[in-house]
Structure formats: structure tokens, C-alpha cells
Amino acid sequence: MDSPTDPGGMVLDGRYRLDAKIATGGMSTVYRGFDLRLERPVALKVMDPRYAGDHQFLTRFRREALAVARLKHPGLVAVYDRGDNPTYLVMELIEGGTLRELLRERGPMPPHAVVAVLGPVLGGLGVAHRAGLVHRDLKPENVLISHDGEVKLVDFGLVRAVAEAGITSTSVILGTAAYLSPEQVVGSATGPRSDVYALGVMTFELLTGA
Template sequence: MTTPDDPLLGRVLERRYRIDAPIARGGMSSVYVGTDLRLGRRVAVKVMDARYVGDPQFLRRFEFEARAVAGLSHPGLVSVHDQSIDDNIAFLVMELVRGGSLRELLRERGPMPPHAVAAVGIPTLGGLGTAHRAGLVHRDVKPENVLISDTGDVKVADFGLVRAVSEAGVTSASIILGTAAYLSPEQVSSTEIDARSDVYSAGVLFFELLTGRQPFRGATPLALAYQRLTYDVPAPGDVIAGIPPQIDEIVLRATERDPAHRYRDGFAMQHALLDAIDDLGLPPFTVPAPSQASARVTSAIARPVAPADRPRYDDGPSPHGEPDHRDDLNLPDHDGYEGHEYGGHEYGGHEYGGHEYEGDDDYYGDHPDDEPLGPGIVDTPHTGSTVVAAAWVLIVVLMAVLVALGGWGLGQSWAP
């Protein structure tokens, strides 16, 4: 996480987006809670590492990908509101998802039963499919890039960033490490990448959600990446008992080494999952947000805003170089899902029959103008200007009164 001395805290980018508090840091960017001062709403501001700002190729690709993603609309995608560069700070403005990632949920609860994986998979694949039909490829589908809000919304984040970074003249070990476990064979051996590459990564993601581990292991990221050129992803049912063969079949087809044998895009894989859900009678379910991550975002939102006159961000040593907790691919010990029986449809003590997760209903997305933005966060950017205007009106009125009184006095002195 960023330190209290982060020079961005309290700063307003493009005279519109105020940086309020840090949320998370990754190998290529940092994410902050921000406030859109023009529209009076909370946003997430992703600030790219200073290493990339000096690369013209990265900046061109960054702008192009941001524009393309901003044109997409699907509940399974994190919306992109704006993109710009302000004094050597390249940033994206996105909807703020109060919650956390699938990686954090796996750490908290361990592997998921099939009906919970289905609840994650339908919106994830729908978001990917929407992008695929628009000619976009994510290239980095993994648990860190799938977010879950406190209301159970599942959204894919970071579309386009990996391509922009990969085409830049800067490399990052943390990016390679985070991606290696989910790369498709063609991403390792060639540059011919399309929607089926995301399908492969989604299949690996499903495998991990079902089993709690990744299908391949390697001493280095490179060794891990090359495993998939020789070996097939096993069926999840071979690792953990109780997984229906219909779900195994989806994972096996999605992770075929030959792209021609996979689902053609996210929508095709989503349709196969929907058929399996109907065939198996899997119940609806709302996936809970990871509690620790949700608390971290809530804390960031409530944190007082830093003064805006801090030193400006420069091209010096980047404060964003340390590895992120999200880049750690090792799952710690966990208590698991209490009594999660596949047949009984229980997931961490939450019953599926009610179709609801008993959690916090509040969701920090777009807010009406009259809703408080939280402690230390100004509700509207126009408060100061309103006070100044009222003071000027009062001064003008007083001057008018004094002029009138003076005129009356002069009239009296010249009267006969």
C-alpha cells in the first residue's frame, strides 16, 4: 500500500478528479478512491506506474485501449469513465467497486462448489463475450482481475492494460508472475492471440475456483508458462470429488491446447455453462465479497482527504515498485466453507434457497447529489464559490445603502 507521504493524496487531476485514499497497488499501477468533483460521485482512479509514462508507444496504446473499453456496456465489466495524462501522470477513471477480488475470496474461503463457480462464471463470461464481439481481447483473465462487490455484482477489470504494458519498452516481473499461471499456449509460443486465448484463461480460472489450486506448477514463471505447451489441464473432478462431469467438460474444452477445439469466445462458453446449470438444476446464488477487502475499501472511503498542496508527482523513483499482495499466488491456510455440501447447496454457511447473501447492502457506486460522500469528503465542489458570491452580494447591498444615505444628506444641506 501507499505511504502517508504519497504525493498524489489530495491532488486534483485534470481539475476534476481528486485523489482521496489508496486502495491497492499492483506491479504496473496503484488504485485510489477518488471523487469526480464535476459530477459529485466517487470513482476509482488507476494511476499507472511512472516507468510507463515516458514510453510514447505505451501512451498511444493506453489511450486507444481505454477508448475502446469505454465504449463497452455490460454489467460484468468495470465501466471506464475517463482516461488522461496530467503532468506525467497517466490514469484511468473507473466505477468504484466496493468489495474485493476473487483472489481474496479464495484466500478467505478456499475452493468453491459448482453453483458458486457458476454464479461467478455467468457475468464474467458475459463481460468477456461483450468485449470479444467488439474485437477486444483481455489477455490477463485471472482471479485478481475479477471483482466482487458487496451486493454480489461480479465484474471483469483491467481490459486493455496488459496489451498496453506488453507493447511498452518496460517489463515487470510481477506482471509476468501474475499472468504466467493463466497464459494460453499460444500466448507463450506465438503472437497470434484472439478471444479463444481468454477462453483458455477462463478455463484455468474455473479450475482454480473449483479445486483451490492452479493446474500447473513451475520453479519460475517461465517454467510455469511452458508447462501448458506439453500438458493438458486435468479435469477438476480428478482433483476434488463431487464435481459434476458437465462442469469438468466445460473446463476441459475451454483449456484445449489447440485453440480450434475451444469455445470460440466468452459467449459460447457462457452458453455451455448455462446449459450445464439447467441440466444439473444448480440453484441461483449471490457470491459474497471478501470481507477483509471490503473493509479495506470502506476504510479508504472514510479516510480524511489529504491537503491538496502536496509536492507534485515527478519522474523520480517510483513509489509503486513493490510487489502487491495480489501478486502472491500462494493460497494460505483457510477454514474453508463451513459445511459446504455440493448436494445441500450450502456455501460458507449461506443457504442458496434464499437467493441472497446476508451482507452489507450499501454499494459505493454513483451517488445522488444530496447523499453525503463520507467523512472528510466534500459533497460538492461548489461550496466555496457559493460563500464568496454571497459575500460579494452583501458588500454591494451595503455600498448601495451608503450611497443612498449620502445622497439624502447632500439633498438636505442644499435645501432652502
């Protein structure tokens, strides 16, 4: 099944209704949805159809989804469920925008604001790193800020699943080159230090607006 261009109330696995498209990226499309069983709004990340036939990707995706779902921290977007036709994740819905949008709107941030924004991100990263997970794609687009001021990091596990699959996607690997650590650029093993490097780039960007 392809990612729907116009969801029109489509229901996945008899439970998750697609209501409206939120965003489209190189790997997936995110929809606002509704869990019919628990009667609550959710976010549904539907992977690009080109991954559907890649068994290596699907295996890694399932493992990463399970690992991320076990993470519990207020600075991380919760993962509730996953499905296979199409391949999708069910996540906590954050009503608001991204850190990138905030940066474009307001420009450079004072140090106290940077600390307030990145504090939850650091906390979430710490929990993930202790669990053996590395984000690999830290950038302002993956930091969500709710209308209530909650800050949450999203998209753990997806880059690893794609990178280790049989499909080569230059747009995915190189799409956020400004945040790649030296070891990522040369194709060496990544680890928590790779996330720390990207976080340093983000900190500079938030302070300077550059």
C-alpha cells in the same frame, strides 16, 4: 508527475480527487477517488511513472481506453475517462473485494456458486470479444465482487498496451504465468481463445481451491 505515495487530497486535472490507496500492482496503483464535477466516488488507476515517457505506450493506452469505454455490460467495470499527467484511468468504483480474496477466505466453491460468479464474467467477455478486444490477463485478482454480490471484470486493454510499448517488463508479462495460454507462453498471436484458456484455469481453481 510520479504516482503519489500519499495522495492527501491531490486533484488530477482539476476534477478527480485522490482520497486513499486501494491497491498497488506491477503496472499501476489504484486509488479511491471522487469526481468533483459529477459529485460521485470513482476508482482512479494511475499508471507507473516508468510509462510516462513511452510514446508508443501512451498512444496504445489512449486507444485501448477509448475502446474499453465503449463496452457496455453489467459484468464489466465501466471506464469513464482518462488523463495524461500522470497517465490514469477513471473507472467505476466497486466497493468490495476480489475473487482471489473470496477464494482465500472460503476455499473451493460448489458448482452452482462457480456458475453464479463466472456468469457475468463470461457475459462481459462475450461483449468484449465481439468488439475485437481480448483481456489477456484473466485471473481471480481481476474479478471484483461488490458487497451487494455484483461480479465485474476489470483491466481490459492494459496488458496489450504494456506488451506493445517500448518498455520491457518481465514482472508484468510473467507475473501471472499460471493463467497464460500456450500461445502466450511462446509469444504467438493471442485471441479470444487465450481468454477461454485462462477462464478454464480459473474454473478449475474455483472448484478445487488449488
